[in-house]
Amino acid sequence: MTEAPCPAAGALSPIRSDGTIGAMLFILPPGLPVGTRAPIVRLARARDLLRDACDAPLTVADAAREAALSPYHFIRRFKAVFGETPRQVRIEARLEQARRMLAVDAASVTDICSAVGFSSLGSFSYLFTRRVGMGPSEYRRNARALVQVLGVLPARLHPGCFSLMAYWPTVRSPQSPGG
Amino acid sequence: MGLKIKLNSIMVDNQDKALKFYTEALGFVKGKDIDVGNGFRWITVIAPEGHPDVELVLEPNANPAGRTFQEALFKQGIPATAFEVSDIEAEHRRLKAHGVVFTMEPTKMGPISLAVFADTCGNLIQIYQPPGA
Numbered sequence: 571m572t573e574a575p576c577p578a579a580g581a582l583s584p585i586r587s588d589g590t591i592g593a594m595l596f597i598l599p600p601g602l603p604v605g606t607r608a609p610i611v612r613l614a615r616a617r618d619l620l621r622d623a624c625d626a627p628l629t630v631a632d633a634a635r636e637a638a639l640s641p642y643h644f645i646r647r648f649k650a651v652f653g654e655t656p657r658q659v660r661i662e663a664r665l666e667q668a669r670r671m672l673a674v675d676a677a678s679v680t681d682i683c684s685a686v687g688f689s690s691l692g693s694f695s696y697l698f699t700r701r702v703g704m705g706p707s708e709y710r711r712n713a714r715a716l717v718q719v720l721g722v723l724p725a726r727l728h729p730g731c732f733s734l735m736a737y738w739p740t741v742r743s744p745q746s747p748g749g
Numbered sequence: 750m751g752l753k754i755k756l757n758s759i760m761v762d763n764q765d766k767a768l769k770f771y772t773e774a775l776g777f778v779k780g781k782d783i784d785v786g787n788g789f790r791w792i793t794v795i796a797p798e799g800h801p802d803v804e805l806v807l808e809p810n811a812n813p814a815g816r817t818f819q820e821a822l823f824k825q826g827i828p829a830t831a832f833e834v835s836d837i838e839a840e841h842r843r844l845k846a847h848g849v850v851f852t853m854e855p856t857k858m859g860p861i862s863l864a865v866f867a868d869t870c871g872n873l874i875q876i877y878q879p880p881g882a
Contacts, residue, residue: 608826610823610824610826610852610867610873611824611826614820614823614824615824647850650848650849650850650867650869651850651867651869652762652867652869652871653763653766653770653869653870654763654766702788703788
């Protein structure tokens with residue numbers, strides 16, 4: 571497929587003048603398809619749709635259309651690229667939304683269950699417990715104890731940086747000063 | 750020398766998946782795997798070749814800002830990081846056999862060869878073969 575190459579590509583060579591590999595290594599090589607119709611981008615967009623589909627009942631076939639693939643190839647390709655099936659991604663997104671709501675919203679567990687797109691409280695609780703390690707109500711109690719500013723998740727609930735180190739027990743070794 | 754580079758991190762959307770891919774498909778060796786609570790772990794992997802003292806942290810991208818960044822890179826086709834290989838064709842064949850999807854097949858760029866694949870955790874990863882390897 572022919573896509574417009576990234577304008578920056580080629581302007582910055584990955585090879586430094588001395589022939590060694592420079593910091594520009596990650597600059598896209600010319601001709602790499604990065605246009606909005608590139609297969610990988612369409613796949614990523616299909617994933618966005620699956621994640622956003624809490625209220626609209628988007629089917630896997632709908633998402634496959636977004637990726638311009640047959641449902642069969644879509645599921646195979648999706649799993650190979652993202653490591654999860656489209657269905658798993660959708661469930662994951664719904665459970666994540668539920669976690670956020672349980673921590674900061676006042677709605678009941680039943681209301682949250684249907685707000686994130688589950689029709690059965692039983693399967694919601696089952697999937698939630700399996701994924702999070704505790705039931706929705708227990709999760710809520712634990713999370714609430716940490717929420718200090720109303721409506722704002724505490725940093726502990728969304729790490730994603732080296733701040734994780736702060737909770738790493740072995741960091742504070744006996745010889746480290748002030749540990 | 751007071752400072753040394755010991756840790757480098759890559760954001761992953763699921764740590765279980767990441768540990769599996771980085772060890773089973775890429776062939777890294779598990780370094781640390783420590784439960785830090787709230788369903789998150791401190792996981793590092795070490796390359797079987799190269800400097801044994803450098804660990805790659807498989808870091809959860811649970812921070813929305815991290816996820817936004819990771820997904821933007823992915824959609825723009827930009828690799829999150831790069832690993833060096835001595836034989837890119839062999840590595841490409843080996844990874845293909847693992848079902849890894851390449852967004853760029855091995856391509857010569859002057860004296861080096863590059864390829865890009867999806868790591869199943871939300872990243873594109875570049876491998877390159879340096880000149881003379």
